Amino acid sequence: MDVTPEAGGDAGHGAASITLEGIRKRYPDGTEAVRELSLEVKAGELAVLIGPSGCGKSTVLRMINRLIEPTDGRILLGDDDVTRVDPVGLRRRIGYVIQNVGLFPHQTVSANVATVPGLLGWPRDRTRRRVDELLELVGLDPAQFGRRYPHELSGGQRQRVGVARALAADPVVLLMDEPFSAVDPIVRTRLQEEFLRLQAEVRKTIVLVTHDLDEAVRLGDRIAVLSQGGHLEQYDTPAAILGTPASPFVREFVGADRGIRRLAVTPVTREVLDPLPADGGAELPAVPLGGSAYDALGALLTSAAEHAVVTEDGQPVGLLSRERVLGLGATVG
Numbered sequence: 040m041d042v043t044p045e046a047g048g049d050a051g052h053g054a055a056s057i058t059l060e061g062i063r064k065r066y067p068d069g070t071e072a073v074r075e076l077s078l079e080v081k082a083g084e085l086a087v088l089i090g091p092s093g094c095g096k097s098t099v100l101r102m103i104n105r106l107i108e109p110t111d112g113r114i115l116l117g118d119d120d121v122t123r124v125d126p127v128g129l130r131r132r133i134g135y136v137i138q139n140v141g142l143f144p145h146q147t148v149s150a151n152v153a154t155v156p157g158l159l160g161w162p163r164d165r166t167r168r169r170v171d172e173l174l175e176l177v178g179l180d181p182a183q184f185g186r187r188y189p190h191e192l193s194g195g196q197r198q199r200v201g202v203a204r205a206l207a208a209d210p211v212v213l214l215m216d217e218p219f220s221a222v223d224p225i226v227r228t229r230l231q232e233e234f235l236r237l238q239a240e241v242r243k244t245i246v247l248v249t250h251d252l253d254e255a256v257r258l259g260d261r262i263a264v265l266s267q268g269g270h271l272e273q274y275d276t277p278a279a280i281l282g283t284p285a286s287p288f289v290r291e292f293v294g295a296d297r298g299i300r301r302l303a304v305t306p307v308t309r310e311v312l313d314p315l316p317a318d319g320g321a322e323l324p325a326v327p328l329g330g331s332a333y334d335a336l337g338a339l340l341t342s343a344a345e346h347a348v349v350t351e352d353g354q355p356v357g358l359l360s361r362e363r364v365l366g367l368g369a370t371v372g
């Protein structure tokens with residue numbers, strides 16, 4: 040069988056749907072990592088797998104490209120059963136991006152991106168064109184970055200090279216295991232935005248594993264919330280997952296983050312302030328009246344202070360305690 044780019048590709052360009060049918064993974068030591076999971080990712084869609092540590096997310100992902108062999112069940116790319124094909128050939132048709140990227144340290148950026156085309160025996164000219172095109176696509180100038188080695192790049196740049204490498208041979212499917220977690224939050228947000236633009240262009244079928252609910256909500260067309268043993272609690276759009284959690288587990292899972300998210304949109308008002316001390320709180324961190332409770336909490340945690348002084352037009356108007364800020368999160372959660 041040949042997993043062609045057209046296989047099952049009714050929506051994405053060169054993308055295939057992924058169907059998991061009753062897959063199960065029992066490790067040799069008896070661990071039931073995934074008991075029974077069925078899931079369909081439509082061609083050209085991005086599905087996020089999220090859930091607590093150890094619930095089986097990475098195991099599911101690695102069964103799709105057969106880095107891990109399923110104990111039971113079927114996995115289809117388009118109409119083709121991946122459990123029946125040569126795993127090495129299969130992996131050349133599936134892009135795989137992991138945390139910390141896994142670039143080859145002694146090869147240049149261009150050589151890294153050219154890995155799979157090289158294995159597939161593409162002519163050198165075609166490979167070179169493809170490498171340049173992909174580096175441009177992920178926002179790296181080929182002339183400037185192509186000859187560098189991975190250690191000469193920032194973490195965010197390495198991550199982009201990882202994505203370019205995974206896309207090099209125009210895979211039918213892209214698997215991403217915590218692809219943005221190794222970079223700081225600001226770079227992460229930027230990479231996520233760039234990645235969404237890239238996905239709008241290439242429309243691959245993508246399965247992405249993350250711990251970060253904000254990332255799941257931002258990137259996912261659909262989110263699969265898993266509990267221990269790869270149990271599928273809910274598989275739905277981000278809005279539906281946040282708005283109508285299907286089980287107490289999902290409610291609790293999104294609930295914790297929902298409180299934090301609400302803090303970001305809750306302003307610090309006069310109602311929550313305590314009177315100023317005699318010295319006006321000169322030594323305390325200052326936060327503006329009307330600023331977000333989330334930012335106020337950040338200022339308190341950074342300075343390890345119990346109180347912040349709240350200012351209006353530069354003048355102190357009251358004290359805000361850490362307890363009050365946390366209360367704002369709890370009462371609106």
Ligand SMILES: Nc1ncnc2c1ncn2[C@@H]1O[C@H](COP(=O)(O)OP(=O)(O)OP(=O)(O)O)[C@@H](O)[C@H]1O
Nearest residue numbers: 066067068070072091092093094095096097098099
């Ligand atoms: N090779 C292995 N042998 C035995 N058990 C394993 C093996 N690999 C993973 N497991 C177990 O299978 C379960 C699922 O692991 P998996 O890595 O898929 O979870 P995960 O949801 O990706 O976790 P995390 O979020 O912590 O990365 C865990 O209980 C883990 O300890």
